[in-house]
Amino acid sequence: MGLTRTDNYTSEQVNLAQLLKVLGHPARIAIVQSIIRTNKCICGDLVTEIGLAQSTISQHLKELKSVGIIQGTIEGTSVCYCINVETWDRLKLSMNELLNAVDANPNCC
Amino acid sequence: MGLTRTDNYTSEQVNLAQLLKVLGHPARIAIVQSIIRTNKCICGDLVTEIGLAQSTISQHLKELKSVGIIQGTIEGTSVCYCINVETWDRLKLSMNELLNAVDANPNCC
DNA sequence: AAAGTTAATCGTAATATTGCGATATAGCAA
DNA sequence: TTGCTATATCGCAATATTACGATTAACTTT
Numbered sequence: 236m237g238l239t240r241t242d243n244y245t246s247e248q249v250n251l252a253q254l255l256k257v258l259g260h261p262a263r264i265a266i267v268q269s270i271i272r273t274n275k276c277i278c279g280d281l282v283t284e285i286g287l288a289q290s291t292i293s294q295h296l297k298e299l300k301s302v303g304i305i306q307g308t309i310e311g312t313s314v315c316y317c318i319n320v321e322t323w324d325r326l327k328l329s330m331n332e333l334l335n336a337v338d339a340n341p342n343c344c
Numbered sequence: 345m346g347l348t349r350t351d352n353y354t355s356e357q358v359n360l361a362q363l364l365k366v367l368g369h370p371a372r373i374a375i376v377q378s379i380i381r382t383n384k385c386i387c388g389d390l391v392t393e394i395g396l397a398q399s400t401i402s403q404h405l406k407e408l409k410s411v412g413i414i415q416g417t418i419e420g421t422s423v424c425y426c427i428n429v430e431t432w433d434r435l436k437l438s439m440n441e442l443l444n445a446v447d448a449n450p451n452c453c
Numbered sequence: 454a455a456a457g458t459t460a461a462t463c464g465t466a467a468t469a470t471t472g473c474g475a476t477a478t479a480g481c482a483a
Numbered sequence: 484t485t486g487c488t489a490t491a492t493c494g495c496a497a498t499a500t501t502a503c504g505a506t507t508a509a510c511t512t513t
Contacts, residue, residue: 239369239370239471239472243370243371243394244370244371248370248373248374248377252367252368252369252372253368256364256365256369257368258361259361259362259364259367259368261348261358261361262348262353264357264360264361265352268357268442271445271446279458279459285352287352287502288502289461290463290505293460293462294462296460297462298500309460311459311511312457312459312460312509312510312511313510314460314461323446327443330439330443331443333373333376333377334432334435334436334440336381337429337432348500348501348502369471388488388489397473397474398490399474399475399490399492399493400472402490402491403491403492404471405491406491418490420481420489421488421489421490422480422488422489422490423489423490423491
C-alpha cells in the first residue's frame with residue numbers, strides 16, 4: 236500500500252509521529268539547528284550551509300512548515316524562517332513524556 | 345533519487361535523524377509505548393492491540409530493532425522485546441539538547 | 454521598463470515505505 | 484512423527500520520499 240493507516244491510533248500518537256517523521260531527516264535536523272543557532276531570520280543561507288540544491292532546501296522547509304515546526308514571514312525579497320514555539324512546546328511535552336517513561340519502568344531483558 | 349545524502353551532515357545529525365525517522369510512524373510509537381507500559385516481555389499481543397497484520401507488526405519490530413531502539417530475546421516459541429536502554433539514553437540526550445535549544449534562544453518573528 | 458535576486462513550484466527519475474497474504478522457520482505439545 | 488503456535492521472511496502493489504534542473508512568481512534595483 237504505502238499509505239499509513241491512522242485509524243488505529245490516538246491523535247496524540249499520530250501527531251507525535253508526524254512531527255518526528257518530519258524531523259527524521261538529517262537535512263531538516265540541520266535546518267532546524269541552523270535556525271535555532273543563528274537566532275535570526277535566515278533565508279537562502281541554508282543552501283550554501285547545507286550542500287543541497289535550492290529547490291531541495293525549499294522543499295524541506297515546506298515540510299517543516301506543513302507540520303508547524305517552523306513559520307516564515309516574507310521580508311522583502313527573502314523569507315524569514317523561525318521556530319514555531321507552540322508546536323515546539325507541544326513536541327517537547329509529548330517527546331519528554333515518551334522519553335521519560337522508560338526510566339520509571341526499567342526494561343526486563 | 346529518493347536516496348538521502350548523508351555526506352553533508354555530522355554523524356550526530358545522521359544518527360538522531362535515523363532514530364526519529366523510525367519513531368516517526370504511529371504504529372511504532374504505539375509499539376514502543378506498549379513495550380514500556382507493560383514493562384514485561386510482550387510478543388504477538390501487539391497484533392491484536394494494534395490493528396495491523398502480523399507480518400506488518402513484525403516488519404515494524406524489525407525496523408525498531410535495526411536502529412537499536414528495541415532488542416529481542418527468544419523465549420521458547422515467542423520473542424521477548426524490550427527497550428534498549430543505551431540507545432534510548434542516547435536518543436534522550438540528543439533530543440533534549442535539540443528541544444532545549446529553543447528556550448534559550450527565543451524566535452525572532 | 455529591464456535586469457537581478459530570492460524563493461516557490463513543476464516535472465521527473467530513482468529509491469524507500471507501508472501493508473498484506475502466503476510461505477517458511479522454529480519451538481512446543483500430543 | 485504430527486500437529487500447533489509464534490514469529491520471520493518473501494513477493495507484491497500502491498504510495499511516499501528525496502533530489503535535481505528548469506521554470507515561475509514576486510519583489511528590488513538600476
